Amino acid sequence: MPTYQLKINGKNLQAEVDSDTPLLWVLRDNLGLVGTKYGCGIAQCGACTVHLNGVAVRSCSLPISAVGSKAVTTIEGLSEKGDHPVQQAWNEVDVAQCGYCQAGQIMTAAALLGKKSKPTDQEIETAMNGNICRCGTYHRIHEAVVLASTKISK
Amino acid sequence: METITKTNRRDFLKLGLATGGGLILGFHWNTSSASSFEVVNPDLLDTINFNSYLSISSDDVITIFSPNPELGQNIKTSFPMIVAEELDADWTKVKVVQAVLDTKKYERQLTGGSGAIPHSWERLRKAGATARQMLMEAAAKKWNVSSASITTDTGFVIHAESGKKVTYGSLATEAATIPVPAEVKLKDKKDFKIIGQPIRNVDNQDMITGKSLYGIDFYREGMLIAMIQRPKSFGMKIKSVDASAAKSSAGIIDVVTFKNNVAVVGKSTWQVNKARKLLKIEYEVDGKIESTEDHDKLFKELLESKETTVRRKDGDVDAAFAGAAKVIYREYQCPFLPHNPMEPMNFFAHVRPDGVELVGPSQTPDMARNEVAKLLSISPDKITLELTRLGGGFGRRLKADYVLEAAELSSIMKAPVKVIWTREDDMGGGSYRPAVRYRFQAALDVNGNLIGYKLRGVGINSGNSTREDNFPAGAVDNLLIDSVEHKSAITTGAWRAPITNFLAFAEQSFLDEVATEAKQDPIQFRLNLLEKAKKAPVGAIKYDIDRTKVVIELAAEKSGWGKKKNVAQGFSVYFSHRSYVAQVAEVEMVKGKPVVKKIFAAADCGVVVNLSGANQQVRGGIVDGMGHAFFGNLTFKDGAAEQVNFNNYKLIRYNEVPEIDVHFVNNGIDPTGLGEPALPPTGGAIANALYSATGKRLYNQPFSKQEALTGVNLNPKG
Numbered sequence: 036m037p038t039y040q041l042k043i044n045g046k047n048l049q050a051e052v053d054s055d056t057p058l059l060w061v062l063r064d065n066l067g068l069v070g071t072k073y074g075c076g077i078a079q080c081g082a083c084t085v086h087l088n089g090v091a092v093r094s095c096s097l098p099i100s101a102v103g104s105k106a107v108t109t110i111e112g113l114s115e116k117g118d119h120p121v122q123q124a125w126n127e128v129d130v131a132q133c134g135y136c137q138a139g140q141i142m143t144a145a146a147l148l149g150k151k152s153k154p155t156d157q158e159i160e161t162a163m164n165g166n167i168c169r170c171g172t173y174h175r176i177h178e179a180v181v182l183a184s185t186k187i188s189k
Numbered sequence: 190m191e192t193i194t195k196t197n198r199r200d201f202l203k204l205g206l207a208t209g210g211g212l213i214l215g216f217h218w219n220t221s222s223a224s225s226f227e228v229v230n231p232d233l234l235d236t237i238n239f240n241s242y243l244s245i246s247s248d249d250v251i252t253i254f255s256p257n258p259e260l261g262q263n264i265k266t267s268f269p270m271i272v273a274e275e276l277d278a279d280w281t282k283v284k285v286v287q288a289v290l291d292t293k294k295y296e297r298q299l300t301g302g303s304g305a306i307p308h309s310w311e312r313l314r315k316a317g318a319t320a321r322q323m324l325m326e327a328a329a330k331k332w333n334v335s336s337a338s339i340t341t342d343t344g345f346v347i348h349a350e351s352g353k354k355v356t357y358g359s360l361a362t363e364a365a366t367i368p369v370p371a372e373v374k375l376k377d378k379k380d381f382k383i384i385g386q387p388i389r390n391v392d393n394q395d396m397i398t399g400k401s402l403y404g405i406d407f408y409r410e411g412m413l414i415a416m417i418q419r420p421k422s423f424g425m426k427i428k429s430v431d432a433s434a435a436k437s438s439a440g441i442i443d444v445v446t447f448k449n450n451v452a453v454v455g456k457s458t459w460q461v462n463k464a465r466k467l468l469k470i471e472y473e474v475d476g477k478i479e480s481t482e483d484h485d486k487l488f489k490e491l492l493e494s495k496e497t498t499v500r501r502k503d504g505d506v507d508a509a510f511a512g513a514a515k516v517i518y519r520e521y522q523c524p525f526l527p528h529n530p531m532e533p534m535n536f537f538a539h540v541r542p543d544g545v546e547l548v549g550p551s552q553t554p555d556m557a558r559n560e561v562a563k564l565l566s567i568s569p570d571k572i573t574l575e576l577t578r579l580g581g582g583f584g585r586r587l588k589a590d591y592v593l594e595a596a597e598l599s600s601i602m603k604a605p606v607k608v609i610w611t612r613e614d615d616m617g618g619g620s621y622r623p624a625v626r627y628r629f630q631a632a633l634d635v636n637g638n639l640i641g642y643k644l645r646g647v648g649i650n651s652g653n654s655t656r657e658d659n660f661p662a663g664a665v666d667n668l669l670i671d672s673v674e675h676k677s678a679i680t681t682g683a684w685r686a687p688i689t690n691f692l693a694f695a696e697q698s699f700l701d702e703v704a705t706e707a708k709q710d711p712i713q714f715r716l717n718l719l720e721k722a723k724k725a726p727v728g729a730i731k732y733d734i735d736r737t738k739v740v741i742e743l744a745a746e747k748s749g750w751g752k753k754k755n756v757a758q759g760f761s762v763y764f765s766h767r768s769y770v771a772q773v774a775e776v777e778m779v780k781g782k783p784v785v786k787k788i789f790a791a792a793d794c795g796v797v798v799n800l801s802g803a804n805q806q807v808r809g810g811i812v813d814g815m816g817h818a819f820f821g822n823l824t825f826k827d828g829a830a831e832q833v834n835f836n837n838y839k840l841i842r843y844n845e846v847p848e849i850d851v852h853f854v855n856n857g858i859d860p861t862g863l864g865e866p867a868l869p870p871t872g873g874a875i876a877n878a879l880y881s882a883t884g885k886r887l888y889n890q891p892f893s894k895q896e897a898l899t900g901v902n903l904n905p906k907g
Contacts, residue, residue, distance in 0.1 A: 036439070053439065053460065060459040064414075069406035070399015072580070073458075074531050075612045079835035082531060110399030117398040125397045129389045129801045132809060133261030134396035135403060135531040135580030163843040167835065169531045169581050170261045171812025172805065173846045 039099050043068070044112025050099065058102055059083045059094040062109060070110040070138050074167070081166030084139040084146075085109050091146035091162075110138035113145055121145045124183035132170035140166045144180045152187040154180075243272055243316055245324075249344065249358035251278050254288040257309075258300040258552050259392075260530075260579035260586070261809075262864045263802035266391045267306060268313060270799055274383040275317030275376060278357070279344035285391045290554040290574040300552045300579075301587050301683065303766035303862030306798060310859050318373040320364070324357055327364040343382075378796065378857050385855070387801035392578070404549035404577040405535045405609060412537070412605045413442060415598050416461045418451040418468055419618060422828030424476035424678035427451070431469035438464035445601050452598050458609060476678040481524070481624075481824040481831075484649060487675060488522065488626035491647035497671040500657035503728045504667035506632075509641030513632035517706050521629070521695035523890045525649075525823040526622035526684055527830075529840060532580020533615040538595035539605035544571040545596065546605075550579035550586055557589035561596045583813075584683035588620055613833040621823060622684030623651035625691060629699040632667070637707030639718065641667040646692070648674060650681040654688055659764060660715075660737065661700070663730035664722035679825065685813060686865040689765045691890065694818065697761040697873025702886065711760050711877065712745050732764040736793050739854055743791035744771035747852050756786070759878025761870040767861035769793040769854075772811070774874035775847075776882040782907035783882045785815070785875055787848045790867060795858035807851045807867040814871030816841025819905055822891045839893075845905040879903065 038051045043066065050065040057076075062068040062085070071094055074082030078093035085094045086108035113119045121144050131137045140163070147154055147162040154162070159180050168176065244252045253269040269285045272278075290298055297308055321341055328346040329336035332353055340347045347354045378384075395401040420426065430451055432444035440460030445452045451468055455461040510516060536549035538561075545565065551557045554574045562569040579586060591608060599606040610618065625648035632641030642665040646654030657670040684690060704714035716738065723734045741762050744750070750758060750773060757778075762771035775787040790807050797803045820839040824831045832838035876887045885899035892903040 052457070053463075055463075056457075056459045060457065063406075064457045064459070067408065068399075069402070069408075072403075072532070073405065074533075075835050077612075077834055077836055080531070110397075113398075117394055122397040126389065126393045129387070129393065129805075131261075131390060131393065131396045132263070132805055133531065133579060133581040134392065134401055137396055138399045141397060160844045167531070167840050167842060169529060169583075169813075169840060170805075171809040171816070171841070171846070173812065173843045174808055174849065175805070176843065 039102070041102060041107060042104060043107045044109060052099055054098065054100040056099050057095050058085065058097045058099055058107065061099050062094065068109050068111055072135055072138060074136065074139070079167075080136070080139075081143060082136050082139040084142040084166065086142060086146055089146060089149055091143050110142060113142065119145060120186035121148065121179070121183040124179040124186060128175045128179040128182060130172050130175040130179050132172055136166060136168045140168065140176055144176075144183060148180070148184055148187050153184055243276070243320055245320065245357050245361040247358045247361055249282050249356050251276070251283045251357070252286055253283060254286050256288040256298045257305045258298070258550070258554065258576050258579055258582075259287065260300055260550070260552065260582040262300060262305070262806065263390060263799060264300065264305050266388055267798045267802055268309065269391070270383050270388055271310065271313040272317040274381055275314045276321050277341040277343060278317070280383050280388065282344060287576055290558060290576065292555050298554055300582060301584065303768070303864040303866060306860045307767060307862050314375050315373055318375055319370060322370050322373050323364040323367045324360050326367045326370075327360045328355070330367070331360070331363060384796065384798055385800060387804075388799050389801060401578050403532050403580045404537070405532055405580070407537045407548050407577060407607060409537065409539070409605050412607055413454050413602060414456065414458050414461050415452045415454045415606050415608045416465050416611065417594060417608060417614070418453070418465055418470060419614065420449055420472055421617060422472065422478060423619065423680065424474060424478045424828045425472040426475035428471040428473040434467035434469070435464040438467055440464075443602065444468070445598065447597055447601060450594065454598070454602060454606065462611065478828040479677055479679065480826050480828070484624055488647055491673045491675060492520070492626065492628050492645060494647070494673045497645065497673050498653070499669070499671045500653060500655050501662060501668065501670045501728070503662070503665070506641050506643055506667045506669040509667035510630070510632045510643075513641060514635040515633040515706060517631045517633070517703055519629050519699050519702060519888065520626060521698065521888050522626040523624060523691040524821065525624045525679070525681075525825070526817055526821045527616045527823055527838070528583040528585035528620070528684060529616065530579070530581030530583055530585055533612055534585070534591040534610040534618070535608060536592045536595040537605065537607045538592070538599040540565065540596060540600040540603075544573070547572060547574040547592060547596065548577060549592065549595070550577050550582075551589065551592060552579070552582045552584070552586040553589065557592040560589045560593055564593055564596060565600060583685045584687065585620060587683050590620070612835070616823070616838060617830040617833040619680035620682035621679065622690065623648045623654070623681040625649075625651050625654045627654070627692065627695045629695065631699070631703045633703070633707055637709060639665055639703065639707070641665065643668070644670045644696075646672040648672070649677045649679065650674070651688070654692070656689060656692060658729060658731040659696075660732055661718050663726050663728060664718040666727055668727070678828065686765055686868045689763065689869040690814070690817070691872070693761070693763040693765070693869030694872030694876060694890070697763065697870065698876045698887065701760070701873070701877040701880070710751065712741060712750060715741060715762065733769070736769045736854075737762065737764060739856075740769045740771040740791045740793050743852055743854060744773050744789055747791060747850065748773035748775070748789040757783075757878050757882035759874045759876065759881055761873035761877060763866070763870040765869050766865045768795075768863060768866035770807070770866050770870050772870045772874040774871075774878040776875075776878040778882060779907045782902050783879055784907040785847045785878070785905045787850065788815075788871070788874065789850045789852070791852045791854065792863070792867060793854035793856060794863045794866065795856065795860040797853050797855050798860055803853065803863055804851050806863040808849045810865065810867030811849050811871045812841060812846050814868040815846070815875060815905065818872035818875060818890050819845075819892045819903065822894060841905070847905065
């Protein structure tokens, strides 16, 4: 099995895995970063969302061989103290129910706001539509994205 | 690698008593009688038959064990709020710990039926109140004053006369020596400071940083990963297995066949997943092989069946229908639904010669343990079960099939094993909401009064597909409710608001249509029936007439029922799981297509414990009800599910939810549960609003597939 040198959450890590192994399972099985969740395995639900050079990607469908030297950020590395404006907003709005999809929701929202701190409702919709929340917390997800946007824009 | 730290009672005690001393109050979670509250000597903990603990450390940390599985219903926040309220604690100093399964200490460690809060309300209150009183008595003794002169305020014990004020923690050790009071006074509900507030989820910080551990995240050194190939078709069994390619695949330790399962065991999830695809399994028929089109035909036959089970019979329906001025006859059908919690099924098991360790997500840990004990022919005492957080449940995790798989496989492999289901396994693997068809018949007299009512429910592995004592039973003189069940190889189980998740849609749609035929306003029609049930009740009435009326009137008032222009409204009300919820849906025509814009909900669940969590349960229930009414559709071809992932099975998404406006009656009645009751009324409210907007009635779910029948594009967004 080949060895991959990875840049994850600011650290240089390595993993010896089959080249077709999705990033999701390298994170979860090899690196112990289990905050990124498995939901569907076919890039439909967004639970596995991480950042690749700041862009939201579905790690369940991204083979490790395609990651290269790009910087990977997972929920564990979004902020040092768990206080990224999106995380703060998620706490203040009290978004989560079961919480399983929320890491993916937060990573999607953080990537959107990283690109554009004041997105339109339409842009929020386009970004967040890719993440399923089975508990149905969509109203609060919306509120939290808007709140995070105001925090970032300050 | 990160591992889940096992929290047992000893660890907890070390935690709770880290600074030396403190009050540990043990109480039987299963009873609210004060005699069962005793102060526990920590050294004797293992020998005393206690059920749960509230501790106050001398540095003022209050720790409360929460025994029930947390799957998003917010129990881990709401339970401690109730204890903290009566303790008069400083909520910011309360720590919550998930308890392991221990039926000697806790009862009903179960999440289901919206029952956790109603079941535990009184004993949680008494637990808090008992500790508070002991703290007050300890202060009285110490200061040599009467205990009646002592008060508390948010974590402090106060003697106003002398101006003395100390923290709970500073008195905890002394309080532990006070005899447990036989009776305690509970707060007047109007004095609640914590209960009724919007309190944030105690696990928020862990959830937003990825630290919350679910079953699928569990790791143990040396643990093996397993995936199981189960028959794709219900009604088939294994004929032969060729596992040679899978076995020689990279990273695979073994391939094991047990029961009707072929398990691929290895070290990494991806390698196991890949190897499983290399299995060559032949199946043979072992039961009925059914398809959705068979069920569609079957339903029509069963509706004519002579072999029905009568569920309720009042008066003389035949005479009522024979003498009716008008008879209305409608049928409604719903498909199977998978639960689809975001975290697929999984469980960890380590079967050792001296005992069994189980870790994972379960709504019914006690049942899971007992079933494992039976499977392995050992005593349940030899099994520990640690609950992780649950990534949703919706009823799926009431079953223990996936726990048994893990235990059996660990026993075979003689190693710690975590069994993981993929989404495809989860959606194709059974235990569905049963497919059901209903026939409703109503007889009206010349004045539009409902004089006869018949309901027949036919379903596949549905048990009793009716709720015979629900409204309008009790308000109709002549009523007959019966059901027929077809036994199938396709497995079914409880799905959030079992039976009522669809029955409510059918019933509330039908009543709307009857009201229209009777030329009455749909809300007034229901109120008239309730009035009749109150004045001249027919048979047993299990719903509270006044509470039903109150939510109906509140929903009408808040939604401005009947007063809006260019907005089509639809009404629905339902009593389930001890609570009452009325809803008004609003549909507007946008570019010629109906769009669901807003839903008003009026809920009576008694006392609202956590306003934030309660709002989430109502909105989440409505989103769930709406999403499945529009899209949920699991069909079968030759015994196999035709949709097994989100590429062709749609769940409702962010842009499809309307505004939802939630109102609580909050009448001071002891709380009656909220995990399910908001879901049943939603489909009916929306269907009735869509009718009002388009003139088309919906009889089947999912709505999105009804365009051929109604000629209307039915998507929430138009």
